[in-house]
Amino acid sequence: MSRPLQYFGQGVAFAVFAVVVGYLSTSPEYVHLPADNALVKLSFSHAAQHKMACRERTDEELAKLPKHMRIRKDCPRERADVVVELEMDGKQMFHVVLPPTGLTHDGASSIYRRFPVLAGEHNFVARLKDQAEGDFNFVYEEKVHLAAGRVMVIDFKADVPGATGFMFIN
Amino acid sequence: MYKSLRNILQRLENLFNAAFGQALNPWHHLGAITFFLFWVILASGLYLYIFFRTGVAEAYQSVEYITHEQWYAGGVMRSLHRYASDGIVLTMLLHMLRNFLTGRFHSYRWFSWVIGVLLIWLIYACGINGYWLVWDRLAQFIAVASAEWFDWLPLFSQPLARNFLSQGDVSDRFFTLLSFAHITLPLVLLLVMWVHTKRMNHAETNPPRYLAVGVVVTLLILALIKPALSHAHADLALVPGVIRLDWFYLGLYPLIYAWSPGAVWALVAGITLLLLAVPRLFKPHTHKPVAEVHLDNCNGCERCFNDCPYSAIVMKPRNDGRPYALQPVVDPNLCASCGICVGACPSSIPFRHNELVSGIELPHQLLTTLRADTDHALATLHGNARVMVFGCDCAYDVRALQAEGVAAISLPCIGMLPPAFVDYALHDARADGVLIAGCRECDCQYRLGIHWTEQRLARERVPHLRQRVSLQRIEPCWAGRQDGELAGAALATLRARIAQLPQEIPVDEDKH
Incomplete structure (x- = not known):
C-alpha cells in the first residue's frame, strides 16, 4: 500500500474510533x-408495635433466671409486621407485609417502591397496620394532581400531627 | 464459531496491518493503549480536580464553570477525561476479546485473565463514580438507579434509595465522600493493573509513541467537535425523563427497569462467573511438558531467567556442588513450553561434537533432535539459492514453503532458535540463506519470541549471532497463520538476494 493511502487508512481508523466513542457516550x-x-415513590422506615405487651414475671420464673437477669418486668422485643396498602382511584396498587428487621425481629420495617403512573389528578388512599391484631390503624386519603415528570413521595411517620402518619410530598 | 470469529479478527487485523504496518497495528497494542488511556484520564482528572468543588450546588456549578467559562482548557480537559474514560472501556473489552480469540487466557495466563475480569468491574466502578460528581440529571438517574439496584441485595437494613427521596436528603458531605472515592478507586485500579501484568516479564504498558499521539489527538479533536456537556442540575422532585446515556458505562442501567434489579444482578454475576471460568472451560486437552534444567550444562548465567516471558524461571542457590552461585529453577505452573529459554542458553550450540544437551531443554523438543532435523533438512537442499527456513508453530506453517532448494523446520516459538543454528545452517555452505519466520510483529504468541530473536540476530542481545555470519543471508519474516503471501514474498526476496551473493565455499569444519 502506498504511503498516502496508508495515512488515509490510519485517519479512517482513528476517525472510526472517535465516532464510536463520541456516539455511544451520549x-x-x-x-x-x-x-x-x-x-x-412509597418509602418509609417504621418500627411497628411490639407483638406482646409487657408482663410481670412470677417468683418461680425469676428464681429460674441467673441472678443478674432477675428483672420483674418482661418485655418481649419482637415487633409486629407492618402491613401497607396503596390504592389509586379505587384500585389497589400495592399490598405488602413487611417483617421487622434484625435477628430478634425487633428492628424497623422498611420499604421503597416506585410506581410510574399517568400524570393527572388521582385519588390516593394509603393504609398501614403496625400492630399484631386488628385492622389498619393508619389510613390517609388525598386527591393529588401529579404533574408529568414529577415525583410524589409517600412517606410515613407515626408521630406526624393528626395521627394519619402518612405524608404525601408532591 | 470460535474459528470463524478468529478468522474475522485476523482479516480485520490484516486491514489495520495494511494501514499501520505490523509494528504499529493498534490491535497488537490494545493492552498498552488501555494503560495509556488510564494516564490520560489521570492527567485530565488532576486538572479538573483543581476547579471541582464538593457540595450539592457547588459540584454542578464548578463543572459548569469548567465546561463553559473555561472551555478552552477545563472544557477540553473534561471532554478528554470523558472520552478517554469511554475509550478505556472500548480498548479493554477489545483487548479481552482478542486475547480470548487468540487463546491467550489459559494455563500460565489464567492469573492475568482472572485479574483482568476484576479490572473490568473496577473500571466500571471508577467511571460510574465519576458521573455522580457532576450532580446533574444524569448523575441523579445513576444515583437513584444504583441505589435501587443495590437495594435488591439483602445487605441494608434501610433502602439506600431513601437517601435520594428529596433534595434535602443529599448533603455536601456526600460529595466529599464521592470525591474521596473518585481518588481511591483509581488508585486501587492502578494497583490491580500492576498486578495484572505482574506475571509478565517485560510487560508492554506503553504503546508506540505514534499510536499514543494518535489516540490523544483523536480524542482532542473529538473534545473540540463534541464537548462533553452536563444535563440540567439534579432535582430529586423531578424524574429525569430523557437521558443522554453513556452506553459504555451505563448500558446495563436501563435493564434494571426493563427487567428487574435481580435479573441485572443475575446477568452481572453470570457474566463474571463465565469470564472467570473461561480459563477452565476452554483449557487445551493436552499439556506440553515444561522446560527442564540440565545442571551439567548450566553455569547459572541467568540468560534463561532474563528472557522467559512469563517469569517462569527463578534463580536459586546452586545445589549440585559445581562452582557457580546460582541455578535456574522452572515453575511448572508458569512455564509456557515456548522454548525461548532454550534459545537464550549459551550451551545451545549445534557445533558441539559430543552429545548435544543444553542447560535448559524442552523434553518434547530436544535440541539434539532439532540438530538432527536441521542436518536432515540441509541434506535435502540442492540447486541455487538454497534456503533453510526456521518457523514457528504459532505462525504461518513454514512447511508449506518447502520446495526444491527450500527446506523448513517449525519450532514451538521462533524465540527457541539459538542464533548458533543460523550459523550452523549457513556454515560449510550447506545453505545459502536462512529465512526466520514467526508470528506477526508485536503479536508473538509467547510475547517476546520475535523481540529477542531480532535482538539476538542484530547482535544486541546474548547469545549473539556470530560476526562471521553475513546478515545479507538472513531474512526475517513475521507472518500470521494466514499470511502465506507475505511468507512467500519474503522467501522470494531472500532467494533473489542470495542469488546475487558470491557462492560460499565449503570448508572443513575442523579448520575453524
Missing part, C-alpha cells in the same frame, strides 16, 4: 419515564 437517548408519566 446516544441513543434513553427514555427513563414517558413524557406523560409521573412517579410515585
Whole structure:
C-alpha cells in the first residue's frame, strides 16, 4: 500500500474510533419515564408495635433466671409486621407485609417502591397496620394532581400531627 | 464459531496491518493503549480536580464553570477525561476479546485473565463514580438507579434509595465522600493493573509513541467537535425523563427497569462467573511438558531467567556442588513450553561434537533432535539459492514453503532458535540463506519470541549471532497463520538476494 493511502487508512481508523466513542457516550437517548408519566415513590422506615405487651414475671420464673437477669418486668422485643396498602382511584396498587428487621425481629420495617403512573389528578388512599391484631390503624386519603415528570413521595411517620402518619410530598 | 470469529479478527487485523504496518497495528497494542488511556484520564482528572468543588450546588456549578467559562482548557480537559474514560472501556473489552480469540487466557495466563475480569468491574466502578460528581440529571438517574439496584441485595437494613427521596436528603458531605472515592478507586485500579501484568516479564504498558499521539489527538479533536456537556442540575422532585446515556458505562442501567434489579444482578454475576471460568472451560486437552534444567550444562548465567516471558524461571542457590552461585529453577505452573529459554542458553550450540544437551531443554523438543532435523533438512537442499527456513508453530506453517532448494523446520516459538543454528545452517555452505519466520510483529504468541530473536540476530542481545555470519543471508519474516503471501514474498526476496551473493565455499569444519 502506498504511503498516502496508508495515512488515509490510519485517519479512517482513528476517525472510526472517535465516532464510536463520541456516539455511544451520549446516544441513543434513553427514555427513563414517558413524557406523560409521573412517579410515585412509597418509602418509609417504621418500627411497628411490639407483638406482646409487657408482663410481670412470677417468683418461680425469676428464681429460674441467673441472678443478674432477675428483672420483674418482661418485655418481649419482637415487633409486629407492618402491613401497607396503596390504592389509586379505587384500585389497589400495592399490598405488602413487611417483617421487622434484625435477628430478634425487633428492628424497623422498611420499604421503597416506585410506581410510574399517568400524570393527572388521582385519588390516593394509603393504609398501614403496625400492630399484631386488628385492622389498619393508619389510613390517609388525598386527591393529588401529579404533574408529568414529577415525583410524589409517600412517606410515613407515626408521630406526624393528626395521627394519619402518612405524608404525601408532591 | 470460535474459528470463524478468529478468522474475522485476523482479516480485520490484516486491514489495520495494511494501514499501520505490523509494528504499529493498534490491535497488537490494545493492552498498552488501555494503560495509556488510564494516564490520560489521570492527567485530565488532576486538572479538573483543581476547579471541582464538593457540595450539592457547588459540584454542578464548578463543572459548569469548567465546561463553559473555561472551555478552552477545563472544557477540553473534561471532554478528554470523558472520552478517554469511554475509550478505556472500548480498548479493554477489545483487548479481552482478542486475547480470548487468540487463546491467550489459559494455563500460565489464567492469573492475568482472572485479574483482568476484576479490572473490568473496577473500571466500571471508577467511571460510574465519576458521573455522580457532576450532580446533574444524569448523575441523579445513576444515583437513584444504583441505589435501587443495590437495594435488591439483602445487605441494608434501610433502602439506600431513601437517601435520594428529596433534595434535602443529599448533603455536601456526600460529595466529599464521592470525591474521596473518585481518588481511591483509581488508585486501587492502578494497583490491580500492576498486578495484572505482574506475571509478565517485560510487560508492554506503553504503546508506540505514534499510536499514543494518535489516540490523544483523536480524542482532542473529538473534545473540540463534541464537548462533553452536563444535563440540567439534579432535582430529586423531578424524574429525569430523557437521558443522554453513556452506553459504555451505563448500558446495563436501563435493564434494571426493563427487567428487574435481580435479573441485572443475575446477568452481572453470570457474566463474571463465565469470564472467570473461561480459563477452565476452554483449557487445551493436552499439556506440553515444561522446560527442564540440565545442571551439567548450566553455569547459572541467568540468560534463561532474563528472557522467559512469563517469569517462569527463578534463580536459586546452586545445589549440585559445581562452582557457580546460582541455578535456574522452572515453575511448572508458569512455564509456557515456548522454548525461548532454550534459545537464550549459551550451551545451545549445534557445533558441539559430543552429545548435544543444553542447560535448559524442552523434553518434547530436544535440541539434539532439532540438530538432527536441521542436518536432515540441509541434506535435502540442492540447486541455487538454497534456503533453510526456521518457523514457528504459532505462525504461518513454514512447511508449506518447502520446495526444491527450500527446506523448513517449525519450532514451538521462533524465540527457541539459538542464533548458533543460523550459523550452523549457513556454515560449510550447506545453505545459502536462512529465512526466520514467526508470528506477526508485536503479536508473538509467547510475547517476546520475535523481540529477542531480532535482538539476538542484530547482535544486541546474548547469545549473539556470530560476526562471521553475513546478515545479507538472513531474512526475517513475521507472518500470521494466514499470511502465506507475505511468507512467500519474503522467501522470494531472500532467494533473489542470495542469488546475487558470491557462492560460499565449503570448508572443513575442523579448520575453524
